[in-house]
Amino acid sequence: MSDLENPFQETLLQRHRADPCTVVIFGATGDLTNRKLIPAFYNVAACGDLPPQFKVIGFARRDKTDEVFRKELEEGNRKNSRQPHTDELWASFSQGIHYHRSEFEDPAGYVKLKLLLDQFDKERGTPANRLFYLASAPEAFKPILEMLRATGLNHGVGGRWARVVCEKPFGKDLATARGLNQAVAETFEEKDTYRIDHYLGKETAQNIMVLRFANALFEPNWNSKYIDNVQITCAENLGMEGGRGGYYDTAGALRDMVQNHLFQLLSLVAMEPPTDLSADSVRDEKVKVIRALRPLVGPEAVGANVIRAQYTAGSVDGVSRVGYRQEDRVNPESQTEAYVALRLYIDTWRWQGVPFYIRVGKQLPKKATEISVHFKKPPQVPFATGRLPGSSENTLVIRIQPDEGIALRILAKQPGQALSMQQVKMDFRYSSSFGKASPEAYERLLLDAMAGDATLFARRDEVENAWKFIDEIEHAWHQSAAPPPMCEYPAGSWGPKEADDLLRQDGHEWRLL
Ligand code: BG6
Numbered sequence: 001m002s003d004l005e006n007p008f009q010e011t012l013l014q015r016h017r018a019d020p021c022t023v024v025i026f027g028a029t030g031d032l033t034n035r036k037l038i039p040a041f042y043n044v045a046a047c048g049d050l051p052p053q054f055k056v057i058g059f060a061r062r063d064k065t066d067e068v069f070r071k072e073l074e075e076g077n078r079k080n081s082r083q084p085h086t087d088e089l090w091a092s093f094s095q096g097i098h099y100h101r102s103e104f105e106d107p108a109g110y111v112k113l114k115l116l117l118d119q120f121d122k123e124r125g126t127p128a129n130r131l132f133y134l135a136s137a138p139e140a141f142k143p144i145l146e147m148l149r150a151t152g153l154n155h156g157v158g159g160r161w162a163r164v165v166c167e168k169p170f171g172k173d174l175a176t177a178r179g180l181n182q183a184v185a186e187t188f189e190e191k192d193t194y195r196i197d198h199y200l201g202k203e204t205a206q207n208i209m210v211l212r213f214a215n216a217l218f219e220p221n222w223n224s225k226y227i228d229n230v231q232i233t234c235a236e237n238l239g240m241e242g243g244r245g246g247y248y249d250t251a252g253a254l255r256d257m258v259q260n261h262l263f264q265l266l267s268l269v270a271m272e273p274p275t276d277l278s279a280d281s282v283r284d285e286k287v288k289v290i291r292a293l294r295p296l297v298g299p300e301a302v303g304a305n306v307i308r309a310q311y312t313a314g315s316v317d318g319v320s321r322v323g324y325r326q327e328d329r330v331n332p333e334s335q336t337e338a339y340v341a342l343r344l345y346i347d348t349w350r351w352q353g354v355p356f357y358i359r360v361g362k363q364l365p366k367k368a369t370e371i372s373v374h375f376k377k378p379p380q381v382p383f384a385t386g387r388l389p390g391s392s393e394n395t396l397v398i399r400i401q402p403d404e405g406i407a408l409r410i411l412a413k414q415p416g417q418a419l420s421m422q423q424v425k426m427d428f429r430y431s432s433s434f435g436k437a438s439p440e441a442y443e444r445l446l447l448d449a450m451a452g453d454a455t456l457f458a459r460r461d462e463v464e465n466a467w468k469f470i471d472e473i474e475h476a477w478h479q480s481a482a483p484p485p486m487c488e489y490p491a492g493s494w495g496p497k498e499a500d501d502l503l504r505q506d507g508h509e510w511r512l513l
Contacts, residue, residue: 019160020053020128021450022120024113026104026144027136028058028069031242032167034076036198037135038097040442045093046083047439049447053124055096057116060136061103069099082440104140110151117153127158131449133165141166141180145187154187163192165449168260169251170195170458173474174467181460190460194449199261200456201441201448203430204404208268208371209282211398211406218396219273221375223350228376229508231357232265235364237316239338239491245329252336254308257360259470263290264458265400266356269371270346279454283462290465294345295472302476303484305344307499308337311363314491321363321491335478335486338362341499343506355506359499363491369400372511393423395511404438405429 023041025033044050058069074094078085100116102109121127132148134141145164148154156162164184171177184193199205212218221227234257240248248256267286274281296302310324324330324338339361346356375394395409405428412424430438448456477483487496494510503509 019051020124020126021051021131022055022057022117022128023131023133023446024057024059024100024117025133025135026059027134027140028099029060029062029064030135032135033058034073035080036440036442037133037446038073039077039081040440040446042077042085042089042093043082043440043443044447046089051129051450053096053128055098055120055128057113058097058099059102059109059113060099061101063101064099066097066099070094070097073097082437082443104136105143105147107147107150110147110153114151114153121157127156127160129160129450130156130162131165132162133167135167138169138171138180142183145183149187161192161452162188163194163449163452164188165194165196167196169255170260170463171467172251172255174464174471177463177467181464185460191454193460194445194454195458195460195463196445197260197264197456197458198441198445199264199400200458201443201445202400202404203438203444204398204400204406205265205268206444206456207406208265208398213273222373224352224354226375227354228374229355229357229506230269231372231374231511232262232269232359232370233372233510233513234262234360234369235366235494235513236360236362237364237367239311239321239324239363240327240330243329245327248338249330249334249336252308253338253340253360253362254470254473258340258342258358259466260458262358262360263466265369265371266290266344266358267462269373270348270351270356272350277455279457280459282455283459287459287462287465288348289346290462290469292346292348292351293469294347295469296476297472299476299480299482299484302473305342305502306473306484307339307341307487307496307502308477308484309339309361309487309489309496309499310334310336311338311361311491312488314363314493316363316365316492323491324362337477337486339364339489339495339499341495341502343502355508357503357508357510359495359510361489361495364494365492366513367402368513370511370513371398371400372396373398374508374511397511403429404431405433 025037041050041056074090077090100113102112117130130153134144136144154162164187166184171180212222267289270289271285272288274285296305312323314321325332325334341357341359344356344358345351373396393409393411397407397409399405399407407425407427409423409425411421414420414422445456487498489496500510
């Protein structure tokens, strides 16, 4: 890897590789550990980037031995690891995995945890850094933090650090997020707090900053003078599989995806250039975007700019799907949205008058996340074209997933006598340009948390400002006298027609994916 590619990451890796580390996962019997966390650590191990004498302690309520826990994780790793699972690597890697049974509120469980951590340090002959990963149900976060504080586990030993990683959901509104932030702040300093948003770990999301700030080409055009509108789509072709309905029906698309993932993407697209790449400089700029969002207050403003919807029965990929309200663990009279589309304005000099359209939904025709930047048409076109709509045919598409890459659509002359034009595509694909698979988001984020780099994690003020904005919409939906309607779309379609109308009002259309 050349210096140009990433000197910053190289030093971080070197720095953290030297120090031993133990990760304690609270709620370790959940799906996340099996599907994401252990495969991520395994892949990091396969790349040779794990710290020496690395250990994982799974902390959960169910009774099981280390062997049973390892066996379950092995099955998960075979299915979910990015790199091939080999018995040899698994045998050495899994020796560092242990299980600790305890209730989350039981002080004795934390005293025993401390003894276990001390025992590992003794066996190593040196104290280890400690990373506490909150992957339990969110109600357990506060008791866990209290117990860590009561046992002094929130402080590193022997000059090593202790840090906390908080999984989402980080609260369900501003009040609960503030309460949680308070509990975290009483236990860990902000610099040791890592609120995870796995979208920030996606390779293409990280590339947004490089695209914008390492190329002189785009930044001069990246403003209201040249950009007509920006669209962010996050489509999923799944519904409430795997018993997710229970959680999802208490959250909905706005809380589950927009408050965190989509606002993070929006911030990266709309932020000003940071003065340097330090975690705080980057996050200072990102939070300014969220703070500059024009508030949507009251049912009228919300109704005019936000469309919520539930899917009805339909079919995706030729497979029939039930409607949202018929899904397992979903209230048959649910008022929770499985789809949301928003028109947002960012009140800054750069973005005055540019609509940002965001849409996210379940049971859409395919899984795809992309950002498209639609440029304005040229001031004057010296060709008889027949077709040059309001926004031009110049579109920059950042494909977050799948088929990660960036495409620029421009007009070109069709070969032949006549001067007719056609849209063509200049395409960069990660898979062909770099010839190797990108690391999974969790690999990058776990390494960053161990390396002490919080750039790709949400800061307290980012989370709270995002909730502040979202709360007004939720309030208009659920607490106003005349709430905006809940629309419908058949599973397998691209969402409700009202979301198309939202753009049509401005003379725009959703980009076809
Ligand atoms: C999670 C949401 O944070 O992100 C899920 O809770 C969603 O509802 C998932 O399906 C999408 O993540 P990805 O990486 O598959 O796009």
